Amino acid sequence: MYPEQERFLLATDCIIFGFDGSTIKLLLIQRGMEPMKNHWSLMGGFVKRTETTDDAANRILQQLTGLQNVYLEQLHVFGKPDRDPVERTLSVAYFALIDINKYAKQITTDHNAEWFGLNELPELIFDHTEMVKMAKKQLRYKAALHPILFQLLPEKFTIPQLQVLYQGIYQSKLDDRNFSRKVLSTNLLIKLPEKEKLSSKKGAFYYKLNQSNYLENFEAFLNFIPNPDRFFKD
Incomplete structure (x- = not known):
C-alpha cells in the first residue's frame, strides 16, 4: 500500500475506423450513463483490477458493439486532470482499421452502434474528438509506411x-493519372493478366502486392500521396 498517494480511475477507449469499399468511417455508440x-x-469503459489494458479494451469493445478478434493498437494515454467531469480518470486509447x-454481422444494436463518415461526425463527449484526431494522424503514418491498407482489399x-482507399484515409482527392504513375513506379505491385x-467497358487490370519487394522498399509507399508532410500535421 502507498497510503500517501492519491487514487484515480483507469479507463480505455477504442477508436474503430472501417472501410466499406468506398468510404472510411468511424464507429460510435450512444453513451449509456451520465x-x-x-x-x-x-467505445470506452473502466479497467478491472485483474485486467491488462489490452484485455480491457477487447472486453469493452465486445460488450458495447459485439466486435471480436479485432487487432487493437495502443495509441496514447489521455490524462488531463479535468477530462472526465465526475472523477479523475486516465484513458488508454486504442485504434484499429x-x-x-x-465484421457487419457481429455488430449489435444494444448501444446504437453506428458508422459515421469522417466528414460527418457528430459532437463527441469529453476529449474523444482529440482522440480521433490523433488516431487519424497515426493511421496516415501507418498507411504511408506499411501495407496495412492492402489488408482491406481483395x-x-x-x-x-x-x-x-487512400483518398478515404487522407480525406483528399488524388489525381488519377499521377496516382497511377506513382503507384506503378514503386514496383511494389505485380500486374496480373x-x-x-x-466498372468500364475498357476494364482495369488487376494487381497484387509484391510482398518480397515491399520488405526491401517499404519507403516507396510515401510516393503514393502528394506532399505527404501536409497530412501529418494536425
Whole structure:
C-alpha cells in the first residue's frame, strides 16, 4: 500500500475506423450513463483490477458493439486532470482499421452502434474528438509506411480501388493519372493478366502486392500521396 498517494480511475477507449469499399468511417455508440448520457461516444469503459489494458479494451469493445478478434493498437494515454467531469480518470486509447463488410454481422444494436463518415461526425463527449484526431494522424503514418491498407482489399485489386482507399484515409482527392504513375513506379505491385470489366467497358487490370519487394522498399509507399508532410500535421 502507498497510503500517501492519491487514487484515480483507469479507463480505455477504442477508436474503430472501417472501410466499406468506398468510404472510411468511424464507429460510435450512444453513451449509456451520465454525464452526457445518450451522446455520441467512442467505445470506452473502466479497467478491472485483474485486467491488462489490452484485455480491457477487447472486453469493452465486445460488450458495447459485439466486435471480436479485432487487432487493437495502443495509441496514447489521455490524462488531463479535468477530462472526465465526475472523477479523475486516465484513458488508454486504442485504434484499429477494419473491413466493415467482414465484421457487419457481429455488430449489435444494444448501444446504437453506428458508422459515421469522417466528414460527418457528430459532437463527441469529453476529449474523444482529440482522440480521433490523433488516431487519424497515426493511421496516415501507418498507411504511408506499411501495407496495412492492402489488408482491406481483395487479394487482387485494381489501381482505382486502391486510390479510393487512400483518398478515404487522407480525406483528399488524388489525381488519377499521377496516382497511377506513382503507384506503378514503386514496383511494389505485380500486374496480373486479367481485367475487372464491371466498372468500364475498357476494364482495369488487376494487381497484387509484391510482398518480397515491399520488405526491401517499404519507403516507396510515401510516393503514393502528394506532399505527404501536409497530412501529418494536425
